[in-house]
Amino acid sequence: SSKFVLSQMHPMWQGPLAVPGGDRQSPIDIVVRKSIFDSELKPLVTSYDPRTCQQIWNNGYSFLVEYDDTTDKSTLKGGPLKDKFRLCQFHFHWGETNAWGSEHTVDRKLFPAELHLVHWNADKYSLFEEAVMEDNGLAVIGIFLKVGKRHEGLQKLVDALPAIRHKDSVVEFNRFDPACLLPTNTDNYWTYHGSLTTPPLTESVTWIIMKQHIEVSHDQLAVFRSLLFTSAEEEAQKSMVNNFRVQQPLRGRAVRSSFI
Numbered sequence: 001s002s003k004f005v006l007s008q009m010h011p012m013w014q015g016p017l018a019v020p021g022g023d024r025q026s027p028i029d030i031v032v033r034k035s036i037f038d039s040e041l042k043p044l045v046t047s048y049d050p051r052t053c054q055q056i057w058n059n060g061y062s063f064l065v066e067y068d069d070t071t072d073k074s075t076l077k078g079g080p081l082k083d084k085f086r087l088c089q090f091h092f093h094w095g096e097t098n099a100w101g102s103e104h105t106v107d108r109k110l111f112p113a114e115l116h117l118v119h120w121n122a123d124k125y126s127l128f129e130e131a132v133m134e135d136n137g138l139a140v141i142g143i144f145l146k147v148g149k150r151h152e153g154l155q156k157l158v159d160a161l162p163a164i165r166h167k168d169s170v171v172e173f174n175r176f177d178p179a180c181l182l183p184t185n186t187d188n189y190w191t192y193h194g195s196l197t198t199p200p201l202t203e204s205v206t207w208i209i210m211k212q213h214i215e216v217s218h219d220q221l222a223v224f225r226s227l228l229f230t231s232a233e234e235e236a237q238k239s240m241v242n243n244f245r246v247q248q249p250l251r252g253r254a255v256r257s258s259f260i
């Protein structure tokens with residue numbers, strides 16, 4: 001296949017970028033009635049240490065909360081996974097309105113935003129950068145956001161966003177427990193093999209999409225939309241909104257469910 005790859009800077013990564021192979025791209029629409037119940041799927045086991053939280057920064061695509069992944073202090077195992085994965089960061093994707101914003105959909109239903117908790121396989125690799133190139137290198141938990149009551153745990157993060165309004169801005173961010181962002185029920189999920197949804201779009205991700213969403217307030221989401229794609233030096237400031245990729249073909253992949 002051709003190696004035509006847009007530069008990282010180009011916002012049009014959404015396009016049908018030709019990536020090597022390209023038959024397990026993400027995101028996808030989850031067709032519930034076509035998902036296959038797999039009784040072998042275990043409950044997820046997350047063990048996050050808030051003290052590994054290091055910083056929050058605007059990378060020009062989203063804002064990332066980054067964790068120290070040099071030890072096994074914040075890990076994910078169980079679920080569809082055979083190995084132990086380390087949390088390295090989490091980030092979100094959202095729309096300019098509450099009508100859309102998620103990357104994955106469920107029976108074509110769009111959510112206003114989607115949270116991604118990114119982990120890499122520490123049993124097999126020693127760095128995220130290595131794991132990102134391997135087909136069982138990453139595990140990303142996807143959680144849908146709905147607009148409703150204010151999410152108390154999220155507020156600490158929302159309050160830090162004005163300090164990272166522009167691309168490449170970073171602030172120290174400590175003691176944030178990502179477990180507070182998980183839905184009450186983490187036993188019900190869909191899982192499939194896919195890719196990163198932003199460049200380099202590598203096909204290294206075991207996706208774990210939670211059936212249960214979390215709720216955040218309209219005002220909290222509005223603060224996400226106050227972020228900018230552009231750096232402080234650039235003339236035209238562009239609101240960071242609609243930072244989701246278009247849905248990709250399933251190409252015959254099975255989507256398994258942990259529940260009936």
Ligand SMILES: NS(=O)(=O)c1ccc2o/c(=N\O)[nH]c2c1
Nearest residue numbers: 116118140195196197198199200
């Ligand atoms: N949006 S996503 O698929 O969760 C994701 C996660 C980790 C990533 O690292 C990336 N470049 O180094 N892109 C990326 C996308």
Ligand SMILES: [Zn+2]
Nearest residue numbers: 091093116197
């Ligand atoms: Zn993402």
